[in-house]
Amino acid sequence: MNAFALRQPKELFESQKLALWYFAVAVLLFGVQIIFGLLMAYQYIDPEFLYGKLSFMTNRTLHVNAMIVWLLVGLMGGVYWFLPLETGREVVGIKLAKFIWWVIVAGVGVVVLVYAFVQVGPGNAYTLWFINEGREYVEAPRWADFAIVAWVAIFLFNVIATTLAARRITGLLGVLIFDLVALGALYTAGMHYTVNVTMDQYLWWWVVHLWVEATWEVLVGVVMGWSLMYLLGTPRKLIETWLFLEVALVFGTGILGLGHHYFWIGTPEYWIGLGGFFSALEPLPLVAMVVHAVYDSGAHRLHTVNRPALFWAIAQAFGNFIGAGVWGFMQTLPQINMYSHGTQLAAAHGHFSFFGAYVGTVLTLVYIAVQNARKRVVVPLDSRLWPWAYGFLIFSIIGVVASFTISGFAQTMIERAELGSTWNAYITSYTHPWYTNTHWWRFWMGMLFLGAYVALVWDLLTIGRKPAAAVEAAHD
């Protein structure tokens, strides 16, 4: 055991117990997301399936929103997990944190039920406040928006008050505080409603883009820093040096990278140049993250206290770079994006990047928490099942991404480039064999993903219960 892992007392801190609830709900919502994804994959094959009851539009909103919520919940759970270890004391305001958590859980349940059964309203202020805001994703009725802002504000209060009470500031905590300020404040930008859709989207992209490509990446940097200190005993000096480099690169490229969403929504033309340039640089910090994780793992010869968590951390580093960096760069230049915008290539990038950057991070955190959640802490944590869940989740998401990439290529080529975005072009590309054949492929890869998810949940429930003597012997 290393110095940082040893800070963990036998009895969990209250905020770590709360973090376990965060992780439980996160993993549950991961399952919900997969189910709605599979429903949509089947609706590509049979468009009549559940039409009018659970239409593709509704499923897509639920699929994407479930993802945003579970990943955010997982990342916040990671902060509640590591914060008492970092500051050496219980989190200040933990009762308030517990209260708002259960309000949010109940709220998410109500919102999902309303989406599934009410779906649409008359399109007036009542709809805006109680049913939906008519957005494709980051969609919530306005009452839920206010609950989310309250939630993030209390979270921010927890972090700041605990830091001040502990009388100890570290580079990681400093970065975390300012990142959460941006995360909470930017969410409010998506709550406005203006008649002009260009103006509306101008602000809405602040949430969507600046969350995912700036504040979330930095939050990932912070929790992965703590994870590597826990898993490998990486020195703080090294962690913080890399973190500052990554933060500088993420904010330096990601903030103006916002331009790649502004290209075609009706903003002034200079956004094409700005967006094209900065968004092309966005893979840079992701390279830094790969080098960092691989360097640490290599320096310690993979000598870790928790094997599944370390392997998810490594998958995260490569997944983030390939999914977000390479698949994003493929279509970010304005010359290419003019044709590929809003095709299935965007879905390929979305699936690969969120899996790589954020699913990997949250599963790293969940495995670290699971290791300490039981009475007896097993070191190193290992099982026979996790490599199967790990391998098949990665294999099947690559299958899904490959099918989206191929259909996206056909769509970009036929619908956009050759036939010029007419209705006829749309129908021709949607009935092209390169497009239709990938539907089944995508559906079965999704089924495999669901199977791997079940294995993952089973492993999380059982790992560390019966330590395999052979595994421990092999390690030493």
Add this chain to the structure above:
Amino acid sequence: MDIVRVEAYVDGSGAPLATITEPPFRLRLDPAELGEGIHVLTVVTEYRDGSSDQHRYVFDVTRKNHTFAGHISQAPLRAPIEVDLVDAVEIENPAPPSVFLYAVLPLILFLGVVAVSWWISLRAESRVADQPTKIESLARSVARVAPTAGAAADGAALYSKNCAGCHGAEGQGMGAVFPALAGNEALADAGYVVDIILEGKPGSSMPAFGDRLSDEEVAALAGYIRNSWGNGFGPVTAADVAARR
């Protein structure tokens, strides 16, 4: 945490190579004595509260002339190196955080971002009429001009203008996305046809025409659809449409 003792062992030997009881916790290591190849440095740290931790650093002694910062991942043969046994940042006792920097400034920034987005949003509202799109005035002009009551409505012309783009000139539809109207049994229900034309089909690409077409036009259009391309479901009157608005 207060450190009382740090012991360093090399390659599984029982006796510590060095025992250090006060800072700086540093070890002078001569790779030449260890010889080329992989070695393990084990560092045992004991704390004042009685706990201790143990960490192993695996490193190569090579003829290459470089080391990596932080850890001794590789050590060159030719000269002794100084190794930090304890992470320096972990043992230093930092000053307490500034309340202004970590509490007041974050609050100001938070409110600042909220205010900027609010300001842009309010400005967007007040500028709508100046935008080239003229969204609001356009919506009003459509509502004023479109319902052309009086003139005899021509179902075929209305169909080719409003419907044929998706449902096809011969009502044949397109693929699985736009349903065919020719030979479509659902058209037998006149009320259903009128409702779909008036309200559209939420969640699909079928728009609502209720605001754009008058009762006479909807009736002519529904009648045309129900009695063309081999369909024979009978006419629809303007009164039927008015009853369903």
